[in-house]
Amino acid sequence: MGAGAEGGQPVKISGDLSNRLVHRWRSEEDAIMVGTNTARMDNPRLNTRLWPGKNPTRIVFDNRLVLDKNLHVFDGSQPTIVYYQTNDKLPDERPNVIYSITNSLIHTLQDLHERKIQSVLVEGGATLLQSFLEAGLWDEIRVFRSRMMLGKGRFAGAIKAPGVQGRLVSREMVGEDELTIYKP
Numbered sequence: 208m209g210a211g212a213e214g215g216q217p218v219k220i221s222g223d224l225s226n227r228l229v230h231r232w233r234s235e236e237d238a239i240m241v242g243t244n245t246a247r248m249d250n251p252r253l254n255t256r257l258w259p260g261k262n263p264t265r266i267v268f269d270n271r272l273v274l275d276k277n278l279h280v281f282d283g284s285q286p287t288i289v290y291y292q293t294n295d296k297l298p299d300e301r302p303n304v305i306y307s308i309t310n311s312l313i314h315t316l317q318d319l320h321e322r323k324i325q326s327v328l329v330e331g332g333a334t335l336l337q338s339f340l341e342a343g344l345w346d347e348i349r350v351f352r353s354r355m356m357l358g359k360g361r362f363a364g365a366i367k368a369p370g371v372q373g374r375l376v377s378r379e380m381v382g383e384d385e386l387t388i389y390k391p
């Protein structure tokens with residue numbers, strides 16, 4: 208929905224209809240996951256405020272326990288699981304936030320399974336998405352393409368989206384954005 212521009216400021220790329228659809232998708236899955244940089248740079252709330260429905264459990268990677276506790280993901284407003292990898296620090300106790308140590312993506316997914324989380328919407332960023340793609344751990348890829356150009360000019364520092372693999376199963380316009388869906 209957003210992307211890092213030069214200077215690290217988030218830029219709104221997709222349109223209002225796409226944003227509402229993403230909030231609907233959030234309401235349909237057990238959990239929503241973001242990488243450390245996305246949690247820090249975009250400060251997302253990861254809730255369903257643009258669609259009526261339940262809020263998903265939030266999942267955030269904070270491997271070295273460095274994320275600022277004032278970020279929305281730590282506000283306790285909905286169940287949140289933070290995965291970390293360091294033995295050098297102990298995680299803080301925070302209401303509605305569970306800390307769980309992990310050593311790999313597969314271990315993380317096994318842990319989620321044991322916590323009865325059966326579906327995860329991985330919202331980004333590119334590094335986290337790439338790790339799922341490389342491990343072949345995905346059921347569906349949904350890509351929004353906007354007309355907005357980020358790669359050149361004003362937003363030359365934008366982060367490149369991961370390369371999409373898989374079989375194209377649908378293509379449609381959502382407002383001004385193109386939505387394509389791929390299956391393995």
Ligand SMILES: NC(=O)c1ccc[n+]([C@@H]2O[C@H](COP(=O)([O-])OP(=O)(O)OC[C@H]3O[C@@H](n4cnc5c(N)ncnc54)[C@H](OP(=O)(O)O)[C@@H]3O)[C@@H](O)[C@H]2O)c1
Nearest residue numbers: 208209210211242243244245268270331332333334335338
């Ligand atoms: N266009 C969009 O829809 C969209 C969506 C979301 C984000 N974004 C943009 O993407 C940018 C951030 O992307 P990014 O690629 O720099 O960072 P990111 O994927 O948000 O976070 C990367 C960090 O998360 C941790 N991580 C990633 N995959 C992991 C895995 N499999 N297991 C454990 N830890 C993992 C690592 O932290 P450590 O290095 O600490 O180990 C890694 O360096 C932001 O600018 C944001 O605005 C765009």
